[in-house]
Amino acid sequence: DAGVTQTPRHEVAEKGQTIILKCEPVSGHNDLFWYRQTKIQGLELLSYFRSKSLMEDGGAFKDRFKAEMLNSSFSTLKIQPTEPKDSAVYLCASSPGTAANSDYTFGSGTRLLVI
């Protein structure tokens, strides 16, 4: 089974640039999540989609972060403009939905460095 695919695996951006991260969820999954991961903060939820509809948009990230789900098999996370504090690993995950045994499948992440 194909898992969650994230591209690119690594990204280096200069301060002020616009970057777009991509995610392909597991086929048939209804829910898609974007997380930012840092050593200090751990996993922080950026966006949550259900059947392509935005369910939750992390309050602290609204101004420069925008996630979209163009179709059920593709999502993007745009950061505009980037700042050095955005350096982190960005994880995408998908899930079948709300059944009691539904768990997340994570991608391998995109490691972003902003200089």
Next chain:
Amino acid sequence: GDSVIQMQGQVTLSENDFLFINCTYSTTGYPTLFWYVQYSGEGPQLLLQVTTANNKGSSRGFEATYDKGTTSFHLQKTSVQEIDSAVYYCAMRNYNQGKLIFGQGTKLSIKP
């Protein structure tokens, strides 16, 4: 609000030591509880989950019991190996909710 607490940010053990990672949760609902493991360079992956209170989940020698009385879901392993070095996340999801709530994570380092 709902929360998951992992007090231990880092645990360092030797091979064959006993592992105990503390996890407590807070919610008014009826959650499913999870442990995820994240190896270096990878995304987190499901280690085990338990849907029903008082049940135990187990996988690859790891165990966790859903204790509704103490609202805890501690992770244990009798004898750790170097390959268990990873970050472990406790998480919960309430009934009919899609979103998982994660703890801060515990980094486990095993000395050979």
